[in-house]
Amino acid sequence: ELKVEQNPLFLSMQEGKNYTIYCNYSTTSDRLYWYRQDPGKSLESLFVLLSNGAVKQEGRLMASLDTKARLSTLHITAAVHDLSATYFCAVEETSGSRLTFGEGTQLTVNP
Amino acid sequence: NAGVTQTPKFRVLKTGQSMTLLCAQDMNHEYMYWYRQDPGMGLRLIHYSVGEGTTAKGEVPDGYNVSRLKKQNFLLGLESAAPSQTSVYFCASSYSGGGPKLFGPGTRLTVL
Numbered sequence: 222e223l224k225v226e227q228n229p230l231f232l233s234m235q236e237g238k239n240y241t242i243y244c245n246y247s248t249t250s251d252r253l254y255w256y257r258q259d260p261g262k263s264l265e266s267l268f269v270l271l272s273n274g275a276v277k278q279e280g281r282l283m284a285s286l287d288t289k290a291r292l293s294t295l296h297i298t299a300a301v302h303d304l305s306a307t308y309f310c311a312v313e314e315t316s317g318s319r320l321t322f323g324e325g326t327q328l329t330v331n332p
Numbered sequence: 333n334a335g336v337t338q339t340p341k342f343r344v345l346k347t348g349q350s351m352t353l354l355c356a357q358d359m360n361h362e363y364m365y366w367y368r369q370d371p372g373m374g375l376r377l378i379h380y381s382v383g384e385g386t387t388a389k390g391e392v393p394d395g396y397n398v399s400r401l402k403k404q405n406f407l408l409g410l411e412s413a414a415p416s417q418t419s420v421y422f423c424a425s426s427y428s429g430g431g432p433k434l435f436g437p438g439t440r441l442t443v444l
Contacts, residue, residue, distance in 0.1 A: 262437075322367075
């Protein structure tokens with residue numbers, strides 16, 4: 222059974238600081254997704270990582286994938302308040318089309 | 333394009349009642365999914381469909397049934413609602429098996 226673990230689950234940081242969210246998964250996979258969810262809202266796709274060593278960047282967020290270590294990271298650079306949200310990673314099992322989600326990281330960026 | 337839409341947005345049921353949640357997408361996506369989201373547990377896959385007329389069980393299928401009679405619609409049914417089914421339900425769709433790309437706005441269901 223595929224297990225996906227994120228850490229930290231809660232993150233409070235100051236504006237202007239950098240931080241990294243980690244996503245570990247338990248079985249072989251080469252497709253990993255990052256989503257953002259604002260309170261009471263739906264999920265917004267941020268990044269799709271499809272191969273070992275993939276790196277994607279959008280604004281202050283950068284995601285990477287290491288399939289050998291079964292690890293993805295979401296790095297936040299110079300955080301701003303607008304980045305406050307819950308971030309989910311999700312892993313696709315190579316054998317099918319099912320996504321397994323991590324518990325989510327609730328990020329709060331304080332002025 | 334409307335994207336992925338869900339009906340209804342909110343619903344309150346009594347234990348034992350039945351209901352159907354409707355998901356519709358206008359992007360000609362082959363794959364559609366139903367997830368539930370509970371506090372502290374992320375999203376869990378209930379059922380999914382890889383094409384019209386096909387469905388498959390996800391991680392937590394018990395107590396739910398689904399149908400995909402038309403490519404654009406994916407229905408989630410609760411035959412006899414239980415308080416444990418109180419949750420937020422999200423539908424999603426994608427072109428291929430590369431995971432859900434677009435999520436609907438969600439349905440908040442409360443079972444008393």
